[in-house]
Amino acid sequence: MTDAKKPTESSDESRLERPRYQAATFLTSASKLSQCPPDSGWEVAFAGRSNAGKSSAINCLTGNRKLARTSKTPGRTQLINFFQLSDTQRLVDLPGYGFAKVPLKVKLEWTKHLEAYLQERQSLRGLILMMDVRRPLQEFDHTMLEWAIAAEMPVHILLTKADKLKKGPAKSTLLQVRGQLAEHQSLVSVQLFSSLKRSGLDELHKVLNRWLTDSSVLEPETIESC
Numbered sequence: 001m002t003d004a005k006k007p008t009e010s011s012d013e014s015r016l017e018r019p020r021y022q023a024a025t026f027l028t029s030a031s032k033l034s035q036c037p038p039d040s041g042w043e044v045a046f047a048g049r050s051n052a053g054k055s056s057a058i059n060c061l062t063g064n065r066k067l068a069r070t071s072k073t074p075g076r077t078q079l080i081n082f083f084q085l086s087d088t089q090r091l092v093d094l095p096g097y098g099f100a101k102v103p104l105k106v107k108l109e110w111t112k113h114l115e116a117y118l119q120e121r122q123s124l125r126g127l128i129l130m131m132d133v134r135r136p137l138q139e140f141d142h143t144m145l146e147w148a149i150a151a152e153m154p155v156h157i158l159l160t161k162a163d164k165l166k167k168g169p170a171k172s173t174l175l176q177v178r179g180q181l182a183e184h185q186s187l188v189s190v191q192l193f194s195s196l197k198r199s200g201l202d203e204l205h206k207v208l209n210r211w212l213t214d215s216s217v218l219e220p221e222t223i224e225s226c
């Protein structure tokens with residue numbers, strides 16, 4: 001028998017661990033950092049104001065309506081929900097912010113946990129921040145960006161519901177938002193996205209694949225504009 005090359009090839013493949021978004025399953029919920037699953041592997045978190053289209057985007061990405069429903073289950077809406085893609089890769093659904101009805105005390109308490117999660121979680125490789133294309137960069141979006149930038153955490157902004165605008169105005173909003181964040185371009189990228197039309201999904205995949213995979217194994221890919 002000759003020396004087979006197969007083991008080397010297959011171990012290279014398993015090291016890459018390209019994320020399988022459709023394999024996402026609910027792992028656990030946490031209300032504070034100490035309740036999060038062990039801090040190892042790769043994690044990407046999804047955040048945005050309530051109604052920004054976060055659940056729809058997670059559905060679109062994973063092809064699984066149940067996941068987003070899990071995060072909207074009463075009692076879980078103020079929790080950090082963890083979804084597992086593999087032993088080492090997780091998607092994390094952060095609670096939607098901006099709910100006027102939530103009492104101030106609850107808001108402050110939650111804000112504290114969110115900030116701790118963003119700043120201290122070692123396995124967190126990046127933040128997907130969703131904003132309605134018709135109302136980007138609202139007050140708490142800026143707060144999220146400030147926390148992420150302070151923690152040197154990469155942020156990829158999805159300007160959601162892009163189908164609600166014509167192509168020209170959507171593109172000009174994209175350029176405006178990029179312009180406003182130009183000084184942080186090494187950490188912050190922006191794209192248009194529509195769950196309804198499934199547009200922008202390839203670009204989102206590229207960013208997530210890069211973040212959820214060891215960057216020393218995969219060459220970083222260029223992020224194209226939408």
Ligand code: GDP
Nearest residue numbers: 049050051052053054055056096161194195196
């Ligand atoms: P979440 O609160 O951020 O999870 O937002 P949802 O995903 O529940 O979406 C809020 C509303 O926006 C729902 O009525 C969705 O049907 C709608 N929506 C979400 N994504 C899109 C989109 O890409 N296009 C359009 N036209 N509507 C969307």
